[in-house]
Amino acid sequence: MTASRRHALYLAPPAESALWRFGSAVLGYDAETGAEPEAPDLPGFDAQGWREIAAEPRRYGFHGTLKAPFRLAEDCTGADFDAALAACLALHHPFELPPLVAQALGPFVALVPPAPVPVLEDLARCLVLDLEPVRAPLSPAEIARRRPDRLSARQSGYLEAYGYPYVLDEFRFHMTLTGPLPEGVRDHALNALRDAFAGSGADKPVTIDHVGHFVQETPQARFRLVRRIPLGRPCP
Template identity: 55%
Template sequence: MAPRYAVYLAPAPDSALWQFGSRVLGYDAVTGEDLPPLDLAGFDASSWHDLTAEPRQYGFHGTLKPPFRLAPGVSEADAIAAFTALAGQYHAFELPPLEVKGIGSFIALVPSAPTPVLNDLAGELVAQLDHLRAPLTVAEIAKRNPDRLSERQVRLLEQYGYPYVMEEFRFHMTLSGALEADAAIHVQNTLADAFAASGAHLPLMVEDLALFRQEAPGARFHQFARAPLHPL
C-alpha cells in the first residue's frame, strides 16, 4: 500500500515538550530511535511499553490533518509544496499551557484554555489540502465504525476522510493507549506529576508545522518535513 502522510503540530526536537512526549511514548519520530522510558511511579519498563504501543506508532504529535494517502496524480513533491505554501499563509501563535487529561479511554495533553486560532488552522488544513487525499477504501471506512458515529461525523468522514474534523475537532497530544477505567486515573496522575517536573508545561509558541510520513501499514510515522508559519 502507498505511504500515508499527516500534518501535525510537533514541538521542536530540542524542546522540553518534544523530549517529554517522546520519552513517554518511547520513540523519537525525528531520529527514528527507540527511547528509554521515563521513570514513572508504579510502572516498570515493560508494562509502560505495552500501554503506549498504539500512540508510539504515530510519534508524539497533535493531529491537524489526519493521515491520508496521496490521490492519483499527486506526487510527494506536490504534497510538500502545497503544505509549505498553505502554512506560510498563517501567522505563528501561542498555544495555552497544556495539561494532562483523560479523553475517553486514553490520556493526552490538551490546552488549558480555548484555542480558536488553532481550531481554525486545523479546519483550513483539512479543507485546503483535501485535494491531495485519495478516497478512503471500504476497509478504511469500516475501520471508523460509521455505525457508531453521529450523522454529522459520518458526513465529515465521507467528505474529508475523518469524522473528527471541523467542529468535531478537539486538539490533543496522545500519551497512552486505551486504558481500563481503574487504571486511567493512576496513569493520568502519574503523567501529570512527570509533566509538571519536566519543564514542558509552559505556553508553546507554534511557529511551524510538521509533515509526517508512514511508509507502509504498521510502520511508524516519522517527521518528514517542516514548514514555517508566517512570523509574528
Template identity: 45%
Template sequence: MSDPRYAIYYAPPPESPLWTFGSAVLGYDAATAELRAPLAPAGVDAAEWAEITAQPRRYGFHGTLKAPFRLADGASEDDLVAAGRTFARKLRAFDLPALEVGAIATFAALKTITSSEQLGALAGACVEAFEPFRRPPSAAETARRLEAPLTERQRQFQERWGYPYVFEEFRFHMTLTGSLPPERVKPVVDGLAELYEEHVGAAISRVNAVTLYVEEDAREGFRIVDRFVFGP
C-alpha cells in the same frame, strides 16, 4: 510497492521541553525515527509501559491537524512538500495554549485547558488546504471508521473529509497512551501529570509550523518528513 500514509500534525519545536517530554513518554522520537528510553509514571515498569504506549508510539508525538491519508493519484511527496511550504508562509506563529494531562475516554492525553480559536482555525485550514492530496479511503477503511459510535454530523465529516473530528468537532489533544483498563486511567493520568509538571511545567511552546509525517511501513510507524515553518 510502497503505498505510504501522510499526515499533517502539530509537533512542538524539536528543541522544546514539550517535544522532549512527549517523545520520552512514547519511547520514540519521530524526528530521528529512533526509539528512546521510555519515561514511565511511578509504579509502571518498562515492559508494561511499552505495551501501554504501543499504539500512540506508532504515530509519534503529535496533535492531529489533518488525519493520515494516502496520496491521490498523480500526486507526489514533492508536490505535498511544496504545497505545505506555500501554505505555511501565509501563517503567523502563536503560543500553544496551556496544556494539562487528562483522560479522553480510556486513554491519557495532553489537552488544552481552554479552547483555542487559533488552533481550531489552523486545523480547519489544514483540512481544506491539503484535501486535494488525499486519496479517498477504500470501502473497507470507511466501514471500519463508521463502526465507531459517531453522530450524524461526524458521519457527514467522515464521508466528506475522510475523518469525523474536523471543524466544530475538532478537539486538540496529544495522545500519550493507548486504551487503559478503567481502574488504571486515574493512576496513569495522575502519574503523567506529575511527570509533565517536572519536565515541562510552565514552559511555553510555540505553534510556529505544521509538520508532515509519513508512514512508509506500518511496522515502523510515522516519522517526520518536513516542518513547514510559518512566515516571519
C-alpha cells in the same frame, strides 16, 4: 511502497523543547530521530508494562493531529502536494501554544489545552479543507476501521467527506500519551503522568512556528517526522 505511503500533518513541538522531549520519552519513540528514549519514572508502572500502554500512540510519534493520515490522490504529484501545503501555511503565522494539561479523553490519556486556541483551530481547518484536493478517498476497509456505526451523523459525514470524523467543529486538539485503558488503570496512569509532566518542565508555553510532515511508508511502519515546514513563509 509509494502506493501504501501515508502522509500526516501534525503539530510537533520544537525538537529542543521540553514538551517534545517529554512526549517522546513517554511514548518511547522520537519520531524525528528514530531514537527510543526511556520513559520517565511513573510510579506503579514498570518499563515493559508502560511500553505496552504506549504501544498504539508510539506508532504515530508524539503529535497533535492537524490533518489526519492520508494517501495522495492517484493524479497528485509530490509537487502538487507541496504547492497546496505551502499555500495554506503561508496564510498562518507562528503562535504560542499555552501550557497543556494531562486529561482523560475517554479511555485514553492526552495532553490538551485548558481552553480553545482559535489560531490552532484555524490552522487545522485550513489544512483539512485546502489539502482535500490532494487526498485519496478512503477505501471501504479504512472507513470500516473507523467504526462509523459509533459516530454521530455529523462525524460520519466528515469521515466520508474528509477522511477523518473529528474535523472542523468536531476538532478537539490533543496529544495522546496512552492507548485505551480500563478505567482504574487509566486513572492511575493519569495521576502518574500529571506528576511527571509537572516535574518535566514541559508545562510551559511553547512557540509553534512550523507544521510537522509525518510519513508512514507501509502499514506496519511507524510514522517518521520527515520535515518541519515553517508557518508564514510566502509561496515560491
